[in-house]
Amino acid sequence: MKWAALLFACLCFLNSYAECKWKHYEKRGENRENWRETANEMPTKHYPRQDPPDHTKLIPMARYVLHNADWVSLATISILPAIEGFPFSNVKSVVDGSLANSTGVPYFYMSPLDFSARDLTKNNRATVMVSLEETRYCENHKMDPEDPRCTRLMLSGKMKKLKEATPEYTFAKAALFERHPAMADFPPDHDWFVAKLKIAQIAMIDWFGGAKYIPVRDYLAYNYTGTEMLQYHNRHIQRALFP
Structure with missing residues (x-):
């Protein structure tokens, strides 16, 4: 039971930490994807180029x-x-x-x-x-x-x-x-x-x-x-x- 309680407490702490990090980045005007990038995960954001010309051109x-x-x-x-x-x-x-x-x-x-x-x-x-x-x-x-x-x-x-x-x-x-x-x-x-x-x-x-x-x-x-x-x-x- 002690090990189970300890594991539960660790999971709660990690979840709270993640939520705090997410809110921290939100306050800075950033999103969760920025946090993931700083955590060395594979970046998924694509930076848009200027839109192409009209198809008639x-x-x-x-x-x-x-x-x-x-x-x-x-x-x-x-x-x-x-x-x-x-x-x-x-x-x-x-x-x-x-x-x-x-x-x-x-x-x-x-x-x-x-x-x-x-x-x-x-x-x-x-x-x-x-x-x-x-x-x-x-x-x-x-x-x-x-x-x-x-x-x-x-x-x-x-x-x-x-x-x-x-x-x-x-x-x-x-x-x-x-x-x-x-x-x-x-x-x-x-x-x-x-x-x-x-x-x-x-x-x-x-x-x-x-x-x-x-x-x-x-x-x-x-x-x-x-x-x-x-x-x-x-x-x-x-x-x-x-x-």
């Missing part, structure tokens, strides 16, 4: 979706013996420029050891697919990723390896390392290189009524800085420095 929407993506699905033609000639999809980290300077061109940091890079040595044709769901916009608006209103952008073209020491190479590599800092610690013996997709066709699903096709020249010429990504990352930094 095709080019701004296309540029927004790519610039706000951290990764894409990259489809190539496989050279693996068991599935040679089959389409093969892989996840690749991506940028289309620096946080404050969007170009609309997908850039990649690749190794010859990777599935995609090996495929591209034989056939450099590829398709990049990216979804608006990466920003959590669709989830927050109760839309399934396959919902036509959850924009999907598909860029098809030929992959090109950039020459080192060129202005474009320097710009693209700096942008990749800015958005993906872990790349600086990738194994140095993997012969990393920077590649870009030279776009031949742009298809997009962003509303009911089927796919829309965007002229590549108009897409690339559109003056879009993508400053919402810079603001988004600045909020993350401020959150880390001033929790």
Whole structure:
């Protein structure tokens, strides 16, 4: 009975402590999720980005979706013996420029050891697919990723390896390392290189009524800085420095 009473008292104390902590954070204008984060639990809060353009603005929407993506699905033609000639999809980290300077061109940091890079040595044709769901916009608006209103952008073209020491190479590599800092610690013996997709066709699903096709020249010429990504990352930094 003594052990049972002691256990009951401990449980009551822990429950009271948790309630006090929760009220303490409420008084500071914070919620229970903040307390959980400080307790080293997995953070579940997603910091919202600026909302995307209206769906009728095709080019701004296309540029927004790519610039706000951290990764894409990259489809190539496989050279693996068991599935040679089959389409093969892989996840690749991506940028289309620096946080404050969007170009609309997908850039990649690749190794010859990777599935995609090996495929591209034989056939450099590829398709990049990216979804608006990466920003959590669709989830927050109760839309399934396959919902036509959850924009999907598909860029098809030929992959090109950039020459080192060129202005474009320097710009693209700096942008990749800015958005993906872990790349600086990738194994140095993997012969990393920077590649870009030279776009031949742009298809997009962003509303009911089927796919829309965007002229590549108009897409690339559109003056879009993508400053919402810079603001988004600045909020993350401020959150880390001033929790």
